[in-house]
Amino acid sequence: MAVKALKGFKDVVPGDVETWQFIEGTARDIMHRFGYAEIKTPILEKTKLFKRSIGETTDIVEKEMYTFPDRNGSSLTMRPEGTASVLRAYIENGLHQAKPVQKLYTIGPMFRHERPQKGRLRQFHQISVEVLGTDLPRVDAELMGMAALIIEELGLSVSLEINSLGCPACRPAFNKALLDYISGIDDLCEDCLRRRETNPLRVLDCKNDTCQSYYKDAPSILDHLCLDCEDHFTAVTADLDRLAVDYRVNHFMVRGLDYYTRTTFELITGDLGSQSAVGAGGRYDGLVKQLDGPDVPGIGFAMGMERLALLLEQKDERITAPGLDLFIAALGGQAQDMAFELCHELRSSGLFAALDYQDRSLKNQMKQAGRAQADFTLILGEDELKNNTGLLRNMQTGDQYEVPLGGDVAEWAIRLLDRMETCE
């Protein structure tokens, strides 16, 4: 039996990879416009990093991390998300001293040991974005505006939901109010009874209808914010309005990682089965300090590449690889030698050129040219060699032109390029 990829690990093959490149290229372009710099961090980190940032009792840390001992016995973990690694690198490299506000992004694989399903793999890929060193509400709005713009330029349509989770000053009071409220209900679903003990906030996004009917009247976090948090939230929404970014306030929205404070948001779609978030994030003002860094605030979000790719595929607008500029069809050994040399010369000059290696019939070579979506085909056969010419065919119109040979190959390549331009 041949070796196959691990469960939840996928190849991205030619034909699909173009969609990924489109997503990555579009996102990179936009992030650069907004002043973000790329940072590349290792995939493997000390386990402690994630326990301290994501939270000891979260599902991610408790049962989903790829954690194993290194050869020397220390515990390593394949990163389950991007923020922790970026913050570690930010602190370790003293980036807070290089610039008061750092805008960073990273793109790459993340790992979580879950049961795979639509839009959820064990190795998945995220575009992860962070702003460190400022807690101005305007930054929150700018970040969400950028996320929305990426979605828009990808040609997708999703909805933005926002909430505030408060801060260490006001959240405990809300937690208590919520706990008091749900303690009085005994016919919650099994999951909610469990959540009530472990992480009461989480009951709010339960999908069970009876549970939701109770939560309708549950205390709202937005009514329990302290003055600072309330001002912050008001300013964020005002700035979103100023940018004409569509959003919906969802006071039930909670996050799965412990480090979030104040602003949280999700980019939601109904087109991905049970996985509705294509992107999500929020503010994490105490996190850098918690990781033994300076006491600077931060905000960030991540988008799921697989989920964006699924949405694009479902739109059935296939993104294809670019076509050839020129295919060289050569007949006979002498012509093939010449074609080989010429092809290299054209490629050196920046052209996307190709040729056949197997001495196939002209018909077959024309077929290859057509399949590769060549704009032009250059036919080099015995007749042409005799006359010191090549035959340049415009594959769109079918027009054919004689092009003079002669001189060295480089010169000829230049003449050919000129000729192709005039034929277009």
Next chain:
RNA sequence: GUGGGCGUAGCUCAGCUGGUGGUAGCUCCUGGUUGUGGUCCAGGUGGUCGUGGGUUCGAGUCCCAUCGCUCACCCCA
């Protein structure tokens, strides 16, 4: 961790109450055109029917086990 669905060609799939693996579609190769692609026509390559066991004269089909994929719960990007 818990449930449901599905495993037949490189891909998408047909295969009836068990009776010889499909002129199936797409792809690929060759020819129709001694040197001209996309369309068309003809031919061809390609399969341990996921794997192991059982029932049977006979199993792709029925039974059991196992592996894989997939969707959903849970969780999350």
